[in-house]
Amino acid sequence: MTADDLLASVRDDKQTELSRLGSSKTLYADTRGEMEEAAVRAAAATREQAAVDTFSAWADDADGDAADLFARAADDAAERLDDLAAHAEDRELGMHAKLDGYDATVERLGGLVGWTLVDGKVKEQLTGFFTGQADPGTASTFRSARDGVEALREDAADLLDxxxxxxxxxxxxxxxxxxxxxxxxxxxxxxxxxxxxxPKPVC
Structure with missing residues (x-):
C-alpha cells in the first residue's frame, strides 16, 4: 500500500460521511442552529483551539519530521484562531476525543490525514458562509486555510510512505x-x- 492508496480507500469507504460533513448542516450543528456570524466565528474558534491542543501535545511527544509536522499543524491552527478574533467554546469535539487517544506515530499520521479530510470540508463551508455575509476578507482567509490543510495532508501522506x-x-x-x-x-x-x-439529505 501507498499513501495514495490509503487516501483513495478512506475517501471511498467514508464517501457518504464526508459528503454530509461538507454540507451547510455542519455549521448548523456547530452553532446549534444559531447561524449568525458571531456564533459561526465562535464555532470555528472552537475547532481551531481543539486542533492547537491536540497537535501541540503530539509535537511535544514526537521527534524528527513528525514532530515538525504536528507543530506546524498546531501553529497553523493558532494563527487561524488569532485571525478569527473569537473565543472558543468549552465543549468536546468527537474527532478530537478520538485523536487524543492516539499514541503511535503511524496512528497519529493516519489520524491527521482523517482530520484534514474533515477540516477541509468545514473550511469550504466557512468560506461559503462568509462569502454570503459579504465578508470577502474572512472568506479568503478560510479559502487559504483550506489550502493549508490540504498541504498538511500531502506532507502527512509523505511521512506515512x-x-x-x-x-x-x-x-x-x-x-x-x-x-x-x-x-x-x-x-x-x-x-x-x-x-x-x-441529518440525512432529503431527496
Missing part, C-alpha cells in the same frame, strides 16, 4: 483516519438529531 514498514502499519494508519471521520460524523449526526434536524 516513509514510516509504514508493513501491511500492519498501513492498516493502523488507515483505520485511524477512518475512525476520525466516523467520530466527526457521529458527533454531527447526534447533534442534528438533538436539534430536531434530519
Amino acid at each position: 516513509a514510516a509504514c514498514e508493513s501491511d500492519g502499519d498501513w492498516e493502523t494508519a488507515e483505520n485511524a483516519a477512518a475512525d476520525v471521520i466516523a467520530a466527526a460524523y457521529d458527533h454531527y449526526f447526534e447533534t442534528l438529531e438533538e436539534l430536531g434536524v434530519n
